[in-house]
Amino acid sequence: MAIETSSTVRELVLANPAAARTLEKFGIDYCCGGSKSLAEACAKASVPVEQVIGAIEKPQSNPDARDWQTAALGELTRHIVEKHHAFTREELKRLKSLLAKVVSAHGANHPEVARVQSIFHELDKELTMHMMKEEEILFPYIENMEAAVNAKRSLPPCMFGTVQNPVRMMMMEHDSAGDALREMRAETSSYAVPAEACLSYQELYRALPAFEADLHEHIHLENNILFPRTIQMEEAAF
Numbered sequence: 001m002a003i004e005t006s007s008t009v010r011e012l013v014l015a016n017p018a019a020a021r022t023l024e025k026f027g028i029d030y031c032c033g034g035s036k037s038l039a040e041a042c043a044k045a046s047v048p049v050e051q052v053i054g055a056i057e058k059p060q061s062n063p064d065a066r067d068w069q070t071a072a073l074g075e076l077t078r079h080i081v082e083k084h085h086a087f088t089r090e091e092l093k094r095l096k097s098l099l100a101k102v103v104s105a106h107g108a109n110h111p112e113v114a115r116v117q118s119i120f121h122e123l124d125k126e127l128t129m130h131m132m133k134e135e136e137i138l139f140p141y142i143e144n145m146e147a148a149v150n151a152k153r154s155l156p157p158c159m160f161g162t163v164q165n166p167v168r169m170m171m172m173e174h175d176s177a178g179d180a181l182r183e184m185r186a187e188t189s190s191y192a193v194p195a196e197a198c199l200s201y202q203e204l205y206r207a208l209p210a211f212e213a214d215l216h217e218h219i220h221l222e223n224n225i226l227f228p229r230t231i232q233m234e235e236a237a238f
């Protein structure tokens with residue numbers, strides 16, 4: 001569907017919910033300032049309207065067409081960091097401020113949003129630490145181990161006995177994140193949007209299940225592909 005510069009920002013987001021994130025990135029207010037035309041809103045934010053339309057229309061790439069069962073482990077860890085860790089960090093930050101906005105506007109009538117906010121804050125702390133441990137300790141170890149195996153060298157010194165130990169810890173943390181996602185979904189009746197919800201509320205309930213879907217895909221890549229392949233590689237090298 002072609003995007004008209006004369007249509008209002010609100011109409012644009014309602015017809016294309018994914019555009020909300022792009023508009024936010026450009027600093028375009030699509031909630032309270034939603035009645036402006038796209039052209040006016042872009043002028044106010046001092047961004048060329050063509051650039052905004054281009055970003056909204058950009059097709060979503062599908063990098064997961066890759067067969068991760070056969071790719072190098074280092075390629076998989078890079079993919080996880082660049083795609084999923086980056087998205088998770090960006091969304092944790094964005095959704096925290098969106099939650100604060102929705103709680104202050106609707107918290108009185110919808111106490112469940114405040115409960116979602118507190119679950120989300122806990123999840124934020126956990127995931128931030130979790131991704132740091134993967135990026136600073138576990139993933140570099142996996143990459144070094146693979147390089148050693150490829151070069152037929154002995155395995156790099158392992159500070160955790162066997163790689164199975166940190167893997168077990170990461171998998172327990174994944175379970176905890178999965179519980180938090182389930183609790184948020186239960187609190188919100190699977191993100192059912194109340195009739196009187198403003199656009200921020202609607203965007204929050206669109207973005208939380210998208211965050212959940214991405215985290216599911218991310219955990220799948222680690223639990224079901226990266227970790228079993230890492231354990232196998234370590235066992236074969238001993």
Ligand SMILES: [Fe+2]
Nearest residue numbers: 080131134222
């Ligand atoms: Fe991860």
Ligand SMILES: [Fe+2]
Nearest residue numbers: 134170174222
């Ligand atoms: Fe993880």
